[in-house]
Amino acid sequence: MRLFKFKEKKPNVSRRFDLKAYTGLTYAIGDVHGRCDLLEQLLGIIASDIDAVRGHVSAELVPTIVFLGDYIDRGLQSREVIECLLSLPAVGLNRVFLKGNHEQTALKFLEDPTVGVQWSEHGAIETLVSYGVNVPVQRNDLQAWEDVNRAFAAALPQSHLDFMNSLKPYWIDGPFMFVHAGVDPNMPIDEQTEGEFLWIRDRFIQSRKHLPYIIVHGHTPEIKPVWDGRRIGLDTGAYMTGKLSAVRLFSGEVRFLST
Numbered sequence: 001m002r003l004f005k006f007k008e009k010k011p012n013v014s015r016r017f018d019l020k021a022y023t024g025l026t027y028a029i030g031d032v033h034g035r036c037d038l039l040e041q042l043l044g045i046i047a048s049d050i051d052a053v054r055g056h057v058s059a060e061l062v063p064t065i066v067f068l069g070d071y072i073d074r075g076l077q078s079r080e081v082i083e084c085l086l087s088l089p090a091v092g093l094n095r096v097f098l099k100g101n102h103e104q105t106a107l108k109f110l111e112d113p114t115v116g117v118q119w120s121e122h123g124a125i126e127t128l129v130s131y132g133v134n135v136p137v138q139r140n141d142l143q144a145w146e147d148v149n150r151a152f153a154a155a156l157p158q159s160h161l162d163f164m165n166s167l168k169p170y171w172i173d174g175p176f177m178f179v180h181a182g183v184d185p186n187m188p189i190d191e192q193t194e195g196e197f198l199w200i201r202d203r204f205i206q207s208r209k210h211l212p213y214i215i216v217h218g219h220t221p222e223i224k225p226v227w228d229g230r231r232i233g234l235d236t237g238a239y240m241t242g243k244l245s246a247v248r249l250f251s252g253e254v255r256f257l258s259t
Helices: 036-056 076-084 101-111 113-123 125-128 142-155 158-166 194-200
Strands: 025-030 064-067 092-098 169-174 178-180 215-218 231-233 245-250 253-259
Touching: 025 036, 025 194, 036 245, 036 253, 076 125, 076 158, 092 253, 101 113, 101 125, 101 142, 101 158, 101 194, 113 142
Parallel strands: 025 064, 064 092, 178 215, 215 231
Antiparallel strands: 025 245, 169 178, 245 253
């Protein structure tokens, strides 16, 4: 995996979007990829930021944190990441958990062991090890992947499986659409599938077409968070850079927070 660097553009927000009219206090976090240490650090930064903002908002306003998917793989702490997410308080905080392509692949592997060959090329080994599962010596050994499939199914806590099965493909709030990878600019959103929401890259990133929402996404690792008036990109390659990034959307302002 490499970090992408696209030509920077000054944010040019369409007049269709009145960010100052947005009444929420919302944070979104990019791809964690098995870095529980960074997730806990960033959640602490967000908690401090919420405390700083509270003096300027109604006591009735409940903050929201949107997690953009790809919690597992690549880093060494996938199991710990899921445990951390499950332990977040349900009172005083709205939590929105979106599905990433890595969670989709893990779920497919549980149904079809042959997916293990593909999954192993994208960080599966680290996830399996975090759950105490022995991994194949030969990555193309389909019989070995059947054994791994059974071992992973046995090692995966029911709460973790339920969590992955409950993940949303996207979430819309006001002018913002939160989604793991992005959207196909050439299709109506209501005609798109998880294939677009979880996997799209160049067709979305490089398009300049107007979209019905400001897209807040991860999936495509970039050197730093991006806000160009059309999209907010939050994947800063945490597992290899040590930089996990978030955005705060509040009172017409787009503000980035990072470890």
